[in-house]
Amino acid sequence: MSLIELMVAVTIALVMSLAIFSTLSSSEGRKRTLTATNDVAQVGIFSAYQLDKLLRSAGSGFSQGADFTFGCQLTATRTAPGQILPFTAAMAAPFTAMNTSLGGSYRLAPVIIVKDATTPNISGKGSDALIIMSGSAGFGEVPTLFTATGALTQLNLQNTVSFQANDLVLLTDTASATGPAPCMIEQVTSSFLTGGTATALPLAGSTYSGDPINGITLAAYSTVAMATNLGSGTVSNPPSFVIVGVGDNNNLMTYDLLQMGTFNTSEAMADGIFEMHALYGVDTTGNGTVDIWVDPKTAGYDAVTLQSGTTASVSTLRSIKAIRVGLILRTQLPEKATTPSVTPGPLALFSDLGATLKYTRTLATAEQNFRYRTIETTIPLRNVLLLN
Structure with a gap:
């Protein structure tokens, strides 16, 4: 082959190589884009499912039989580290600022939306958080009336049929005339045997027991106080008192208000969540259907007001029948x-x-x-729908 022929062959080979590499590069870019987009879509479906599961169960265990507990300030303590509700320490990120704005006080309610509660580092904008509460007793959701004042080691009830060993008990006093009295969370002792005609419910469980808690004592509850089963105080079937919100690095985070896991720690639920926003679906006529949608920054629907425990705020909590959640998702890596x-x-x-x-x-x-x-979903609060 002559030098000219060799140069022509090399030139043709170079042009073909450039064309092949260009095609491969373009194909790989499309593949990465498609994979990233599919990942985001799957994360969105998973996140929507998790939120749907939490919100549909909101209010379980206390909405139907004990809606008079709505708005009561929760008080609880653990053997370690001590008082957990109201929460007096600096709450773990991303809920630190939210906890400060609420003064560490959390009141019993199926769902409360906290407007712009977190500021994720990737988005840099406010993102809403959801405070979701539900029991898990299942068969024991009817409150039981006191027959005498309680003590640290025992409650005196009309019956104890609905309680089992290690169950968490929500105590509230219906005698208060100035709004819901503070609620205490206590635990049935692990040696309690369910069934029979016993009316004494032994307390002093292994994890959640204390008297007084935040100045509230069992002896102060009247004989018209109520005890409601919230579910097991162990990891087998615990109630769900959680905060959900977007944290740093596009992570959707959850926080357990009952501190059943590692103390004061947020856990990742899903990644790829850029922002989360939510609205209240409100029944204004008392017929069990949503008439209007309300932004949680609206006066009377802001988290501080709904956490105030006033008669008006309790009425507003009862009128919230659905939550509409909107998620903005983002791919992990930028494109060219x-x-x-x-x-x-x-x-x-x-x-x-x-x-x-x-x-x-x-x-x-x-x-x-x-x-x-973007993903939007409307989730009915099935445990609150029948309340007027």
């Missing part, structure tokens, strides 16, 4: 900067509810190099 950008935005949630309730997220230039998905 293009013109136009991959996601120019803006992103929108609740667009069908009008300009007042619509949430619009404008994307900065750097944020436009990521791909996003």
Whole structure:
């Protein structure tokens, strides 16, 4: 072969190699984009399922038979580290600022939305948090009346049929005329044998027992106080008193208010969640259906007011029949900067509810190099639907 022929062959080979590598690079880029998009979609489905499961169970164990407990301040203690409700320490991220704004006080309610409770480092914008509470007793959800004042080691009830060993007991006094009295969470002793005609319920469980707690004592409860089974105080079938919100690195985080796991620790539920926002579905006519949707920043529906324990706030809690949750999800890695950008935005949630309730997220230039998905779901609070 002559030198010219060899150079022509090399040139052709180089051109073909460039074309092949360009095709492979483009194909690999599309593959990464498709994989990242699919991952985000799956995370969205999983997150929506987890939130649906939590919210559909909200209010279980106390809504139907003991809605008079709505708005009572929860007091609880553990053998270690001591008092956990009201929570007096600095709560773990991402709920530190939220806990401070509420003064560490949490009142019994199926769901409370805390507007802009967290500020995730990736988004840099406010993201809502959900305080969700539900019992798990199942068969023991009817409150039992006291027959005499209680003591640290024993409750005197009309019957103890609905309680088992290690169960958590919610105590509330119906004699209060100034709104719901503080509630105590106590635990049945591990040696208690259910059944029979016993009316004495032995306390001093291995984990949740204390008297007094935050100045509240068992001896102060009247003979018209009530005891409600919340479920097991062990890991087998515990009640769910949790906070859910978006933390750093696009992680959807949960926090256990009953501190059944590692003390004062938030745990990741899912990743890829950029922001979370929510609305209340409110029944204004008492017929059990949602008439209006309300932003949680609205006066009377803000978390501080709903946590005030007033008669008006309790009435508002009873009127909330559904929660609408909107999630903004984002891929983990950016894509090559293009013109136009991959996601120019803006992103929108609740667009069908009008300009007042619509949430619009404008994307900065750097944020436009990521791909996003939005998911919205309306979840009925089935345990509250029948309350008038």
